[in-house]
Amino acid sequence: MAVPAAMELVDLALRAAHAYERPDLAVRLGHTRHRLEDPNVRVLIVGEFKQGKSQLVNALINAPVCPVDDDLATAVPTAVLYAEQPSVTLVWEGEQRRRSDVPVAKLADYVSEAGNPGNRQGLSRAEVGLPRNLLKDGLVLVDTPGVGGLGSAHGAATMATLPTADAVLLVSDASQEYTAPELDFLATAMRLCPNVAGVITKTDLYPHWRRITDLDRGHLAAAGITADLFPVSSVLRLEAVRSEDAELNTESGFAALVTFLRSEVLARADDLDRRSTSQDVLAVADQMGATMRAELAAQQNPQHAAALVSDLEIARGRAAALKDRSARWQHTLSDGVQDLSADIEHDLRDRLRVIGREADGLLDAADPADIWDQFGEWLEGQVATATSANFVWAGQRAEWLATQVAEHFAAEGDAVLPALRTGRTGEVGGHVDRLERPEQERLSIGQKLYVGARGGYGGMLMIGLATTLAGFAMLNPLSIGAGLLFGAKTVREEQARQLARRKSDAKTAVRKHLDEVTFQVGKDSRDMLRQVQRQLRDHFTSLAEELQTSVDSSVKAAQKAVSGDENVRRARIRDLEAELDRIAKLEERARALVPGARKVLV
Amino acid sequence: MTPGLGIAVRGVLRDAVDAYRDSPQATAWLRQHLARFDEPLRVAIAGKVKAGKSTLLNALVGEEIAPTDAGECTRVVTWYQDGPSPKVLMIPRDGPPRPLTVRRRDGALTIDLGGTPAERVDRLVVDWPSQSLRATSLIDTPGIASMSADTSARAGAFLVPEDAPAPADAVLYLMRHLHVSDVRFLESFHDQGVAKAAPVNTVAILSRADEIGVGRLDAMASARQIAGRYRRDEKLRSLCQTVVAVAGLLAQSGRTMRQAEFTALSTLATAQAADTEPLLLSADRFVRASETAPLDPETRAALLDRYGLFGVRLGITLIRRGIDDPGALSAELVKRSGLDELRTVLTTQFTERRDLLKSRSALLALELVLAREPIPASVPLAREVERITAGAHEFTELRLLTALRTRVVKLPQDVKAEAERLLGGDGGTPAARLGLDPSADPAELRAAVLEALGGWQRRAESPLSDRSQVGTARTLVRTCEGLLAALPR
Secondary structure, three states: OOOHHHHHHHHHHHHHHHHOHHHHHHHHHHHHHHHHHHHOOEEEEOOOOOOHHHHHHHHHHOOOOOOOOOOOOOOOEEEEEEEOOEEEEEEOOHHHHHEEEEEEHHHHHHOOOOOHHHHHHOOOEEEEEEEOOHHOOOEEEEEEOOOOOOOOOHHHHHHHHHHHOOOOEEEEEOOOOHHHHHHHHHHHHHOOOOOEEEEEEEEEHHHHHHHHHHHHHHHHHHHOOEEEEEEEOOHHHHHHHHHHHHHHHHHHHHHHHHHHHHHHHHHHHHHHHHHHHHHHHHHHHHHHHHHHHHHHHHHOOOOHHHHHHHHHHHHHHHHHHHHHHOOHHHHHHHHHHHHHHHHHHHHHHHHHHHHHHHHHHHHHHHHHHHHHHHHHHHHHHHHHHHHHHHHHHHHHHHHHHHHHHHHHHHHHHHHHOOOHOOOOOOOOOHHHHHHHHHHHHHHHHHHHHHHHHHHHHHHHHHHHHHHHHHHHHHHHHHHHHHHHHHHHHHHHHHHHHHHHHHHHHHHHHHHHHHHHHHHHHHHHHHHHHHHHHHHHHHHHHHHHHHHHHHHHHHHHHHHHOOOOOHHHHHHHHHHHHHHHHHHHHHHHHHHOOOOOOOOOOO | OOOOHHHHHHHHHHHHHHOOOOOOOHHHHHHHEEEEEEOEEEEEEEEEEEOOOOHHHHHOOOOOOEEEEEEOOOOOOOOEEEOOOOOOEEEOOOOOOEOOHHHHHHHEOOOOOOOOOOHHHHEEEEEEEOOOOHHEEEEEEEOEEEOOOOHHHHHHHOOOOOOOOOOOOEEEEEOOOOOOOHHHHHHHHOOOOOOHHHHHHHHEEEEEEEHOOOOOHHHHHHHHHHHHHHOOOHHHHHOEEEEEEOOOOHHHHHHOHHHHHHHHHHHHOOOOOHOHHHHOOOOOHHHHOOOOOOOHHHHHHHHHHHHHHHHHHHHHHHHHOOOHHHHHHHHHHHHHHHHHHHHHHHHHHOHHHHHHHHHHHHHHHHHHHHHHOOOOOOOHHHHHHHHHHHHHHHHHHHHHHHHHHOOOOOEEEHHHHHHHHHOOOOOOOOHHHHHHHOOHHHHHEEEEEEHHHHHHHHHOOOOOOHHHHHHHHHHHHHHHHHHHHHHHO
């Protein structure tokens, strides 16, 4: 695990930053350290219901933690993570934000469909701590409630949490090959999450699981999805652990899955940690060294000091310009955010319009009073899917924009210190992957807003609609009574008239609802973008400030350097060389942190 | 109840044929429906991919005729009907019907489309001499939400055609668990036309029920519990008549059990527990070659293929408990599979309502013609359709049943259950409607009817009842009166 080594390195660099009086760099290292302190690697376990998700988690950690039932079992997402002592924490988010600890044995009362039907208690999630080796390195297994079709509202919510996960396991049992919704889900997951794999469960029960696995591989290949497949049997694994039967454990297929979690998921997160820490430390070291290198250059060649100073003055001007509003990256950012805002709004409107049309079609085809319940659910699901797709897309575009800005910043930043960059690789742009974490926070904030919007607006409007329609339902018996008096023809006309009115009222209600959604979600998107903009601006401005500070102190160092006394000069050169040597050692350690041979796509 | 409904519908159909004699298209369409009236009831088996549709069809027929496979298998709508000799007819979308060669492998029919791509085939019609197909023709459909979008489109178009009444009179909807897409599909059976009785012709089946309890011996009990929960589910109640749990594979293999298989199961059951227990741990272990295990791996593989791990486990347990002849074991397996229950439901829900379902299909077809090709004569015909629909008490009952189930008409819970039962929700026989034992004697029936009648008359006249309740009570009074009149004196 990288964390101890990386942590040590960051601490060392922090001490150096304080020693060289560069609090600005210390702040940056502080962020790095903070990021390292949260080692959690989230693995989302998703799938349609009754595929054996909870049992898979139980078999992975060898403890009957997640409730398993023949009927619906899991009602609340359950995160299983490492703890010295077994513990259960319930987490509420939103209005009644709180956490509370409960005895381990009581977990089923809160997370199972039997104990907490339809999550009546409004839990956001449950966290289960267990002393298990597999979890020790920060692995967090998140068992999600099964969803009725991945396209439903639950499915959309799951989709929105994907970008915050380090890996996704799609669970599907060996009774049948992948269905179209499952393949769609995998394709989307591939775009949002670095590590996606399929787990085929219950291989003990289905003799044809090899055929099914092959068929699934075929489907994946046909869809252009590159995900590993792991056929496993949770029953055999649990039995194997109970009877300590190594052969049975092999048959259960869990070895490959555990290896995947360790070597791909954990190692990748680890790799990412090492890489970004290394880059941060290198960038900091480079800037700390710049001052000393400037002074050293001046000390070594006093006759060229004046030229060096004037070079550095120009660099100072460039660094100041980088901070300016007129800098190219600033333009890229503000233009990009504007474009993005327009695009996202348009995308949302477009998606909702399509839903509106479909809804009109449905309402035309049937009596709203008959289909209202199902229709409401359908509408809610469609809107949820559309808004979450919009959010996910917005997140992706925002990330792309960040990369773009980073590139432009790096292009200009590289030009700032040409004289002092002594052939080192350009670490000014080393911040690109630093953005990954803020990106996650942004999305989770957006997602919260979105979930809030869905619950609040969806609920309110649905109820509003239901009562409007209840008004009509009361008219029905009256019309039946009237019909008995006036004969069948009048009844039919009256009924047709009422039906038409019900339909037009229902359509108006739908349009109103969609309007509200557009308004609320549009605001959320804009808020998210503003936050992105602010975050990126602050981030790059502080980088520009760091650069400026570096150049400033370089200029000062170069100016004061020129001393007449040869001995003093020699001593100073020795000092500087020693300091630079220390920094070089720091850089070396930073480079050593990244496993050299491995290339990981970031 | 009133035998008049069928006669009246036939009459109006014949009148329509007469009135439309100038339009060959309409005449052909109407004649077809007139002929359909005398054909066996058409029951379609629908559901998502791999829900076990073909397996259930085989179980109902009692022979392995529909091909089944671990992968997605049925790609063309296939009709199975009784016939004097085995015959397969392919009906392409365009072009004349073409007979296909009948070939069987291990009892199952292998159908070779002869190079015609599946999307060009409208349907296959299989004639098969079988007692089970005499009263009802069965229609096997491709899975919905199938991987190949076109396959599921074919199923959708067949079951819920956009431009014509569905060719099936009734639908068995198979689901492994209740998914949103299942609900959506069931909803599409809602029709706008004549009887407005959506759930009347649909029975939902919790298929592959043995797998719900992951093959444990008590799996069926827990599947039945889940089916019971679904039955009580308000939403599902408004979409189908009832929900039954069936283990299709067990039913199919139970009905077609061979002597050799019984012998093999007995060998396993009587062998040392230490030798058989490891085998039963997983499907892989069951077919693995081993020196100590009874039977050779090929026999075991064949057994597993036919019965599934659950069937094998159950079979062995039953033999150990003392069942010692193939007939008894077969009967017990079929009983445990839930097939008997399904058959009872089919009888009460479909066969007993045959005339009603047929009339409904025919009136839907006639309404379509009247709307599509209006001629002067269609006005009196439409009036006649209206008269039958409004006048036939069967349709009134159906409408009310639907209204109760979809909660359009609200009644107190206990009264509602009684109303649904009286309207024929649990079956159409007088005993079933009155909630009595089928063997109840006329005196008991009479007493029960009179009690129900009194209750509903009071409700119809109570000043506390609102309009819809009065309407409901009046319909039920008439139902009770009908029951009373039909009782032998």
